[in-house]
Amino acid sequence: MRLHLYAVLVALSTAVLIFAGGLVTSTGSGLSVPDWPTTYGWFMFTFPLDKMVGGIRFEHAHRLIASTVGFLILILAVWLRLAEPRQWVRRLGYIALGAVVTQGILGGITVLWFLPDPISIAHASLAQLVFCLTIAIALTTSPGWKRAYAGRGPVPDDRILQQIATATTVLVYVQILVGATMRHTDAGLAIPDFPLAFGHLIPPSWDPKIAVHFAHRVGALVVAIFAIATTGHVFYHHRSRPELWRPSALLLVLITLQITLGALTVLSHKHYIINSLHVVTGASVLATSLVLTLRTRRGSFDRLTGSREQDESYGMHRDVRPVRGHA
């Protein structure tokens, strides 16, 4: 249980990190600290607080939070190695560690190379994957997951739900990629009005920035339709399963909030707080959709892990492979 609570803490801290990263780009502070991994020549953790002024406040704070999250994920990976009997969950920890290290390096490279769009977009996109990994670890170490949500009988093996929930998660991630591209190519106000585009349903003229901006708006619509379909299916067929309807309901709430924030981002001419909230809410939509998707496929994980035995301490199945302290 402590491991699960720690994993939740790591996931929350990753969300904070994404918000801090959103503040960096929203305030145009990405290059306010020109060097990396040092800060104006100081070792990162000894940089004087009174020198955190202007854009440095956002960029340096982002680096400090990122380092903290990296350290938390390192501890999580070690903890999983020592205490987690399921090999695939331990592997999630290693992957999360590798991803967050890669993410840090990408962040450094993007500063040293003056924010090239592909690197900056990759940095933003990998951040979402790191968040998804921490969410997946938090979920799979939870008591509910370990009990296979068996309180009301086994999780239904609903193929349709699995497919639309998976499609929703993939679409949300693609939508975030388009959003990151829009953000890092400075196309956030390429269409300056909302809900129309230059007063029309379809933009009357096109250029690459307008195209990526419009794609993000259409993507929001597509994601919303899939989210409604997923939620509708859950509420119609699985109303008695709180592990399914809770994330479904949350998904709808978050998507409504996210579209509102997207509109406000345009109407407020990219106010940096609204813009950053839009980024972190997008990550929350992805995380919620991922949780729902994984829960719909809970049964598949038992089949995937091959031979296993009953673990009395969990009241669940686990790998046979002996682990330190569990053999």
Added chain:
Amino acid sequence: MNTYLRLCVAFLLLGSIACGGGNTEKSAAPPATAVADPVNPDTAGALKGSIKLEGTPPAAQTINRRSDPYCEQQGEAKTQNFIVSNGGLENVFVYVKDGLGDMKFPVPTTAVVLDQKGCSYAPRVFGIQAGQPLEILNSDETLHNIHALPMNNREFNRGQALKGLKHTHVFTTAEVMVPFKCDVHNWMNAWVGVLNHPFYTVSGSGGTFDIERLPPGTYSIEAWHEKLGTQTQMVTIGPKETKELSFTFKL
């Protein structure tokens, strides 16, 4: 499993090594070869003129500088996009765009100074010859980063954490204009026109400008303003002749 951890650590170290050298920018260009001044002072002419502005420019806005207490303490600062005096527009970069042919000009060894003072750039608009040193100085008791965003020269971004720090940079290629910005203080902007010759100036009080020692010839003269873009005019200057030229920007 140790293999995974070792791979991660190795990746981190390799990345650090690969990226660590990126900040040691070599700003100095090779020294320019000595070139004789092709301008004959007995025949050289001059160009004088003024920059007019039609229309009412937007009122200067007070800049919110609360993000840095030092900058806030320097007093109120206003936007400087349009500085108009006696009907003339200041801070317009005027230069010979074309007409000098293959003439080569000596490159001054004296540095042009771009100062960061009172959380503003001084000067805001200026010119320099390619190969001439540009000395960037921090006169403030706060941090600045000096970030140049050229199209044809090499981009650079240097931090100056302490008062009195200097950084010398040499642009190698002519380019009009190269923007500078401070990412710490997002209101700080400056522009430099980099040219292969010395025939450039910036309009001053009353929008007036003056380019001297021009060899006789027919020239394309361009005027650049940070918000209003460029205007170009042709002018022919005879031996010892001083021509008047006027540009009018419209809002």
